[in-house]
Each structure stands twice: as C-alpha cells, then as structure tokens.
Amino acid sequence: MARISDSKGRSDTNSGYARLFGNQRLGQLLSRVHATVIRTGNELEHIIQEETPAHLKTSLDAILSNQGELLPKSGLQVVFQCRMPGESGQPGGTVDVAVFDHSNQKISVIELKDGDTFDTKKSSGELESMKKFAQWISHKTGYSADYYFCSFNQDDKEAIVRGAKSRFDIKHAMTGRELCIILEIEYDTLREKRQNQQAENLDYFLTELLKISEIRHAVEGLLKKPSRGEDEKR
CATH class of the missing domain: 3.40.1350 (Trna Endonuclease; Chain: A, domain 1)
Known part of the structure; x- marks a missing residue:
C-alpha cells in the first residue's frame, strides 16, 4: 500500500483542506493523505500485474x-x-x-x-x-x-x-x-500484504498531526476534559 510519507500533496494556500480547517499545515497534511489514496489505486494495478503468473x-x-x-x-x-x-x-x-x-x-x-x-x-x-x-x-x-x-x-x-x-x-x-x-x-493473501502498511500510515499521520502546535494544543485540551461517562458518574 502507498505510504503517506512518500506523497507530496498540495503546498499552496488554495488547498480546499486548508480552507476547510483554517490551518495551512493541516490542509497540506490532508492533501498528502488524499494524494496517497489516489496513489494506492494506481499501485493496485501494478501489484495485480506483478502477481499474475x-x-x-x-x-x-x-x-x-x-x-x-x-x-x-x-x-x-x-x-x-x-x-x-x-x-x-x-x-x-x-x-x-x-x-x-x-x-x-x-x-x-x-x-x-x-x-x-x-x-x-x-x-x-x-x-x-x-x-x-x-x-x-x-x-x-x-x-x-x-x-x-x-x-x-x-x-x-x-x-x-x-x-x-x-x-x-x-x-x-x-x-x-x-x-x-x-x-x-490468492486474493486474501494479496489483501493482507497491502494491509501491512496501514499501521505505518496511521503512526505517520498522527505524528505529523501532533507536530502542528495548534492541533497538539487542541488535542491536549480535549484530553483534559472529562468524558461524558465520567460526568455521569459524578
């Protein structure tokens, strides 16, 4: 499966993701995710061709x-x-x-x-x-x-x-x-092979996300808030 770390995405301020969230760095990261999804589809064609006898x-x-x-x-x-x-x-x-x-x-x-x-x-x-x-x-x-x-x-x-x-x-x-x-x-074997990089993509995405100071502060603030279950217990 394609890696987010290998995708560039859009770096300009006109990214729709940047406008959606009002954060350029977040917009650029999401643009890289979008580019990776497209690359994953293109990559599938090459994998199928390689796996065919x-x-x-x-x-x-x-x-x-x-x-x-x-x-x-x-x-x-x-x-x-x-x-x-x-x-x-x-x-x-x-x-x-x-x-x-x-x-x-x-x-x-x-x-x-x-x-x-x-x-x-x-x-x-x-x-x-x-x-x-x-x-x-x-x-x-x-x-x-x-x-x-x-x-x-x-x-x-x-x-x-x-x-x-x-x-x-x-x-x-x-x-x-x-x-x-x-x-x-072998369909199931091929799917498992492609899924091996999912954990790597998730780890990379979360790491890059938390490098954005505004996002890190927002997440830290949310984590300090009691959950709904904790509120009900009180």
Missing part, C-alpha cells in the same frame, strides 16, 4: 500479430494496460485489463478500481471507453467481448452498482475476488 501475461500486439492466422485454441491470455489506437479521427483508449478466453472465444474488458464509489462524470467516460474498446477488440479478433467494473475491495456487487450511480447493471460488476480467481492470484 507469467504464463498468462502477453501483449495486445502479440495477439493481434496473428493476422490471417488462428488465435490459440484454448487457455487464457491477459493483457494489462491494453490500448486501442485512434482510428478515423477518433481518439484511442486504454483499459486496465483485458482477458482473452480462447477456449470460449470471449474477451473480458475490465476497469480496475480500489474503492467502490466512483466519480459520476469519470465513470461515465470510462464506461463509454470500455464499450468502444469491447466493440473494437471484438471486431479485431472475431470473439465476443463484454465489459466489467471491478471494485477490488468490495464483495457486494449491488454496492458496486450503487457506487457507480447505476450506470451499469449487476452483470457488469466484478469483485476483486472474482478477478483474482481468473488471474490465479
């Missing part, structure tokens, strides 16, 4: 280079960061994962997400991009193609659909566990 991975060029020849008769092949070139004045596009099932002549076009709540405008654009890619790759290979939004840490497909504001139905939702089965990855 080598015998499954290939390139789109390797698949499409068989022009006029038959594709493999069986087995799966996986392409990460699969790019569709622009054609006839139309822009190209890239999908996170494309799984080629040669046995059934099917392709799964997958957008990988760390969370389960998606930006409305961005998810709409990604959805259209996946649809275009699915049509393009189907035409190129003669395989049927479908698209999926994979929310890696969510086991409830209905929650994934809700997080995307119902921009697709449940048959286009995929859990991280399902993706890992396809890619021959």
Whole structure:
C-alpha cells in the first residue's frame, strides 16, 4: 500500500483542506493523505500485474500479430494496460485489463478500481471507453467481448452498482475476488500484504498531526476534559 510519507500533496494556500480547517499545515497534511489514496489505486494495478503468473501475461500486439492466422485454441491470455489506437479521427483508449478466453472465444474488458464509489462524470467516460474498446477488440479478433467494473475491495456487487450511480447493471460488476480467481492470484493473501502498511500510515499521520502546535494544543485540551461517562458518574 502507498505510504503517506512518500506523497507530496498540495503546498499552496488554495488547498480546499486548508480552507476547510483554517490551518495551512493541516490542509497540506490532508492533501498528502488524499494524494496517497489516489496513489494506492494506481499501485493496485501494478501489484495485480506483478502477481499474475507469467504464463498468462502477453501483449495486445502479440495477439493481434496473428493476422490471417488462428488465435490459440484454448487457455487464457491477459493483457494489462491494453490500448486501442485512434482510428478515423477518433481518439484511442486504454483499459486496465483485458482477458482473452480462447477456449470460449470471449474477451473480458475490465476497469480496475480500489474503492467502490466512483466519480459520476469519470465513470461515465470510462464506461463509454470500455464499450468502444469491447466493440473494437471484438471486431479485431472475431470473439465476443463484454465489459466489467471491478471494485477490488468490495464483495457486494449491488454496492458496486450503487457506487457507480447505476450506470451499469449487476452483470457488469466484478469483485476483486472474482478477478483474482481468473488471474490465479490468492486474493486474501494479496489483501493482507497491502494491509501491512496501514499501521505505518496511521503512526505517520498522527505524528505529523501532533507536530502542528495548534492541533497538539487542541488535542491536549480535549484530553483534559472529562468524558461524558465520567460526568455521569459524578
């Protein structure tokens, strides 16, 4: 998992976090947290790619280079960061994962997400991009193609659909566990590996937070106040 200590965030006074709390140093720290959350999502794609067995991975060029020849008769092949070139004045596009099932002549076009709540405008654009890619790759290979939004840490497909504001139905939702089965990855082991740095991030955040004198004084003041339970006992 990405570390807060490695993230820069915004250092200018226009940070929304700084305006929200009226404290520049706190705003900068929270901006670093925000940047780390984004990096964590990007990092997930690299981890999934690294953990996928080598015998499954290939390139789109390797698949499409068989022009006029038959594709493999069986087995799966996986392409990460699969790019569709622009054609006839139309822009190209890239999908996170494309799984080629040669046995059934099917392709799964997958957008990988760390969370389960998606930006409305961005998810709409990604959805259209996946649809275009699915049509393009189907035409190129003669395989049927479908698209999926994979929310890696969510086991409830209905929650994934809700997080995307119902921009697709449940048959286009995929859990991280399902993706890992396809890619021959141990899902629970991978999640545990990513969680190992949570304690480090928490310790770093609290340490940096208490370095801000205004915050330290406020926390010390709150700690001196009796809790509600103590008030009731009195």
